[in-house]
Amino acid sequence: MSDTLSAQQPHAISDERLKETTGRTHKQWFKALDRAGAEDWDHGRIERWLGGKGDVDSWWAQSVTLEYESARGKDTPQSEHGTVEMSVSKSVKLTALEIWPFVDDDGLRRSWLDVEFKVRGRTPGKTLRLSASDGSRVVIALYDLPEGSDGLPRTRVSVTHSRLRAESDVPETKAYWKVALAELAKLAQSPADGTSEQPG
Incomplete structure (x- = not known):
């Protein structure tokens, strides 16, 4: 079910750009997050996991997190605007x-x-x-x-x-x-x- 959801969602960042920068495509990141149990995590924990285990810079960790949450039908913190x-x-x-x-x-x-x-x-x-x-x-x-x-x-x-x-x-x-x-x-x-x- 999760693979179907992710395939149907258009990505804000191209697979080529994401793989070039982080070493993985959307599908590969989503599978890694699923295996880690991220479907039950909040936004901040997913970002921290990507930054720690995934060794992803903060900007990209935030982008992948939002893509993942959208693909899995999770609520995203759109109201948490920075300054x-x-x-x-x-x-x-x-x-x-x-x-x-x-x-x-x-x-x-x-x-x-x-x-x-x-x-x-x-x-x-x-x-x-x-x-x-x-x-x-x-x-x-x-x-x-x-x-x-x-x-x-x-x-x-x-x-x-x-x-x-x-x-x-x-x-x-x-x-x-x-x-x-x-x-x-x-x-x-x-x-x-x-x-x-x-x-x-």
Whole structure:
């Protein structure tokens, strides 16, 4: 019954990303948790087990716990919002108008962001507001910058991730967003016709 439930639930984090980071897929983690008796545990105990026995960092332990609880039909602590906030940004050599589709379009956003977020709202061309499965909130904002010395347009892409539950979540969350923004810049700046840019 548990395997059926987990197979039917869409995962907020891809199996590839989860295995790359933690060494196991969702199915493998769920089976390990079932064997440990986690279906009868509360949220905090599951997280502690993943962090201890599973050697999983806090951000990923929290994410796997929420996925597991959802798959097993357990109540999740959505109301336990944290108060910690972090921000990270990256300058991209494009206009905000050119970057916006990669932020706003669900399909394009998935090409650089491998965790599913629920869209809460948007200011077209400027900000996208998201919520995560753990109750945390994300705002992706675009700010015009002066042209660079090479004459190319520049935009600062800023991510603010709020309602994190602990200061210990900040380093890994910040590292995650830095990688994501680097991937966004790479995709957005790739020539549309697939040709390579000539070296300067």
